[in-house]
Amino acid sequence: MSTLTASAPSTGLTVRTVSKSFGRTTVLHDFDLEIRPGEMISLLGPSGCGKTTALRIIAGLESPDGGQVFLGDRDVVSVPTNRRDLGMVFQSYSLFPHLDVAANTAFGLGMRRVDAAERRTRTAEALRLVGLEAHAERYPHELSGGQQQRVALARALVTEPRLLLLDEPLSALDAKVRVQLRDQIRQIQLRLGITTVFVTHDQEEALAVSDRIAVMNEGRVEQFDTPERLYRTPATSAVAAFIGTSLRVPVTVRDNTALLFGLAVALQAPRADGEATVLVRPENVIVVQAEPNATVLSSSFLGATRRTLLRTDEGLELIMQHGAEQTLDAEQRVSVSVRPEPVLAV
């Protein structure tokens, strides 16, 4: 008799130079990804960047035009989906309408010919894991969207798959349920130690649950790194633009430093001297005690923080994100500067 445990078999995933086109549109260009066993990574990017196609190729629901997909040491490109030993949760509610929650959850075990007694035990355990053991006899139409996705998660986990794939499972849910289920997914993933690929277009979701994030743009991985490094040291302007908010500030570069409001700030990467644009995070814009050089246009209270729009005397508009305790009034004259964090020149 087996139950869902942290010792469930998990495996690494390697995707090598996978490409995919639909007609004349190339969706993936030499897509590479290497995921360690037990790691949870996110594929993050705007709509149409190829993240769902990449996930479907990993699942075997699409065939790549070229490249390899290794699950552990085995290339599974030619292995049909039903033999890849994976679990998947879809964006749309994918529960079988004719089966109740217990039967939905047990479906994968039935396909694997697990005996009835063990099936019952493992189904109950999986439903307990997602907090729905009391709903075993309900039908999908009797559940809320969040509950349906939790059943789908239990159904995907009950077979103890080597790989869990989540295709925007939260996008159809309302904001509060999204956050709850997002945290629950992460807790379960950490508890079971299952290798997980999570597709989302929501940066907050990706930042909250991932060990690493692959930011995708036009079918390529722009950067694959930890959430913190992606945010603090984005490799490209596309990553900087997609992760968080970036202000584009024109500067003059000299000796790999940029002069920003009279402050010499180091560049993240070497660059030839001359005119450039650097990306600055709104939380790195600050007000200092000095000769005023900007005017406050407006300030919005956002709970823990405030967001203030400023215009410098040179005509630049800046957004500053700061603590809610610091109040600035419209038309107030202030002196704007930046924190001395390295910036990305584009």
Add this chain to the structure above:
Amino acid sequence: MAVTSPAPVAPAVPSGARPRRRTAGPSRPAPRTATAVITLSLIAAAFAIPLISMLEFSLRTADGHGLDHWIALFSPETAGRYSVIWTGLGNSLILALVTVAIVLLLLAPTMLLVTLRFPRLRRTMELLCLLPLSLPAIVLVVGLVPIYLGIGRSLGTGAWTLAFAYGVTVIPYAYRAIQSNIDAVDVVTLSEAARTLGAGWLSVVLRVLVPNLRRGLLAACLISVAVVLGEFTIASLLNRSTLQTALFVVNKQDPYAAVILSLLSLAFAYVLLVLIGRVGGPRRGPRRRRDRATS
């Protein structure tokens, strides 16, 4: 020069979110009870009056009303007289079975294949499937005659061979019944979900798709049976004996028997309808015990 803020504060409602349930539209006043009763009564009368008239006609005897014609139809003494009816009924039932088999084993799998693997062919398939609606039966027969000459040489002239022609005539009706059910169920996602859970294609079809397309498939079967049992032109012009051609023959000899058999065929269709309502209806709430559901 320009300074931008490409990603402002996240909206309170995520852009990808959609309402889980549809909100109710503007409420309309319900019809008054009297209006509903009168409307339903008129509709019921429109259906009932011809049936009651047929029943009354079948019960007429020389000295009033009785079961004489009903008894005569089923009595051994007159069995030979009406044997053409039983032959025609048997042929029609066989034809109905073969036609249903064509719908379930050829049309439905093809529709699923197009939906799951070749969605771009859907419009073409729809056009092809609805085409027989635009062909009058007489035109169809003119085209079928040379084909049936070949069929007669290779498969014989048994009445069951009419099923090939009936398969064509029922396709538009069966197609609409099944397609509306396919449109109401996200068969692509359901089949993909089943595949990721380890189901092979046969299991996907039999354990996931067919149960969810049950109503459409049963409706297609009912329509097919009804069309086959009521079809006269093709059978008559291709010189095959079916229930309708037999009724035509018997009607010349004994109009009472023809009316009784028409009533029985209507009752048969009604029973089928009730069965479909029972078997194909949606399941509301948990019916099965948990141990059955998980076994």
